Amino acid sequence: MTGGNSISAGISVRVPFLDLGSVNNALREEFDLAWKTVLNHGHFVGGPEVERFEHEFATYCGTRACVGVANGTDALELILRGLGIGRGDEVIVPTNTFIATAEAVWATGARPRFVDVCPDTLLIDPDAAVAAINSSTAAIIAVHLYGQMVDPEPISAIAAAHGLALIEDAAQAHGARHQGRGAGSVGIAAGFSFYPGKNLGALGDGGAVVTSDLTLADRIRSIANHGRSAADRYLHDLAGRNSRLDTLQAALLSAKLQWLDAGNTRRAEAMAAYREMLPQHCIPVSAQPGAEPVYHLAVIQVDDRREVSDALTAAGIGWGVHYPIPCHQQPALATLHEPAPVAQRLPVAERAAGRILSLPMSPTLTIDQVARVCDVLGGAL
Numbered sequence: 578m579t580g581g582n583s584i585s586a587g588i589s590v591r592v593p594f595l596d597l598g599s600v601n602n603a604l605r606e607e608f609d610l611a612w613k614t615v616l617n618h619g620h621f622v623g624g625p626e627v628e629r630f631e632h633e634f635a636t637y638c639g640t641r642a643c644v645g646v647a648n649g650t651d652a653l654e655l656i657l658r659g660l661g662i663g664r665g666d667e668v669i670v671p672t673n674t675f676i677a678t679a680e681a682v683w684a685t686g687a688r689p690r691f692v693d694v695c696p697d698t699l700l701i702d703p704d705a706a707v708a709a710i711n712s713s714t715a716a717i718i719a720v721h722l723y724g725q726m727v728d729p730e731p732i733s734a735i736a737a738a739h740g741l742a743l744i745e746d747a748a749q750a751h752g753a754r755h756q757g758r759g760a761g762s763v764g765i766a767a768g769f770s771f772y773p774g775k776n777l778g779a780l781g782d783g784g785a786v787v788t789s790d791l792t793l794a795d796r797i798r799s800i801a802n803h804g805r806s807a808a809d810r811y812l813h814d815l816a817g818r819n820s821r822l823d824t825l826q827a828a829l830l831s832a833k834l835q836w837l838d839a840g841n842t843r844r845a846e847a848m849a850a851y852r853e854m855l856p857q858h859c860i861p862v863s864a865q866p867g868a869e870p871v872y873h874l875a876v877i878q879v880d881d882r883r884e885v886s887d888a889l890t891a892a893g894i895g896w897g898v899h900y901p902i903p904c905h906q907q908p909a910l911a912t913l914h915e916p917a918p919v920a921q922r923l924p925v926a927e928r929a930a931g932r933i934l935s936l937p938m939s940p941t942l943t944i945d946q947v948a949r950v951c952d953v954l955g956g957a958l
């Protein structure tokens with residue numbers, strides 16, 4: 578999750594890490610209308626708002642279908658299940674990601690196979706992905722972390738050459754593009770999260786799968802709705818579960834979707850200001866040539882994170898770390914597999930985990946606030 582914070586946040590926050598209050602206050606009237614409409618018609622699960630949002634979000638992502646689900650973790654799990662991936666399969670996952678990417682894999686019975694990331698972008702390293710492929714590999718999850726897409730070309734070529742499903746984890750990348758291609762439109766399917774702090778965030782949990790494979794979309798819709806047959810609601814022809822997007826959240830998301838691009842532009846402006854004003858010892862994560870990131874997070878690397886973060890806290894500036902423990906080093910892994918996985922070294926991600934620091938970022942962050950953060954960083958070492 579990226580809203581709260583993985584390690585800690587400032588206490589007297591004069592520059593908040595994420596100013597969700599201002600973001601949502603600007604849409605108060607639309608939210609009131611959405612709530613009244615749903616209350617009046619009384620369909621709280623399903624209904625016209627879900628259909629409308631699914632249509633709008635598929636159009637936004639450039640895909641033929643969207644299935645609203647309960648959260649981003651479920652979106653990934655449902656994609657894997659929809660593709661028939663499970664016990665006996667391995668799924669390649671970059672170790673630098675929120676644990677949810679791995680959780681989705683192990684929820685299906687498949688094994689996440691963690692790989693290292695590129696030192697400048699901290700996104701999956703395509704060479705490491707190739708090296709991890711074996712006869713059990715069924716899929717690769719490309720995580721568009723911090724708002725930046727994984728370069729679609731090399732990762733798609735690898736998946737195609739080895740007959741693997743390419744799945745996008747786009748939980749942090751609503752609206753991101755790379756050389757004309759949009760997040761969600763590259764792989765067989767993509768999972769999005771609408772956790773409140775995301776670039777497109779609900780007022781509660783929410784998620785979506787987007788895909789242009791209509792058969793897969795139907796399968797996922799069924800699995801997410803108790804495995805129901807489309808023809809007969811009392812016939813359950815797939816082993817399903819309950820993971821649906823609430824009607825109210827869908828209505829709120831439709832209202833917010835109209836502002837997503839404007840919010841992403843504001844984030845890009847704030848990031849450009851950071852790049853200009855950051856002191857030398859604070860190195861921002863690189864944007865690749867051709868990338869148009871949406872800066873879900875403003876991540877820098879520093880040598881002495883403790884000293885820098887202490888200075889931010891003392892100045893009332895919110896911060897976070899995404900993520901301080903790479904997935905392959907999380908203790909939960911040892912409880913999952915028999916025999917326990919062998920200790921793995923993924924040096925790029927391990928080094929970065931000790932150096933990364935997420936600075937305040939939101940569509941309402943002002944250039945003055947960026948300047949203040951950079952001043953404090955400049956005085957920190």
Ligand SMILES: Cc1ncc(COP(=O)(O)O)c(C=O)c1O
Pocket residue numbers: 578579648649650651674675677678720722746748749769770771772782783784
């Ligand atoms: C990269 C990534 N993947 C998956 C998820 C899971 O989304 P959710 O919290 O909606 O289940 C998140 C959310 O924090 C995320 O950041």
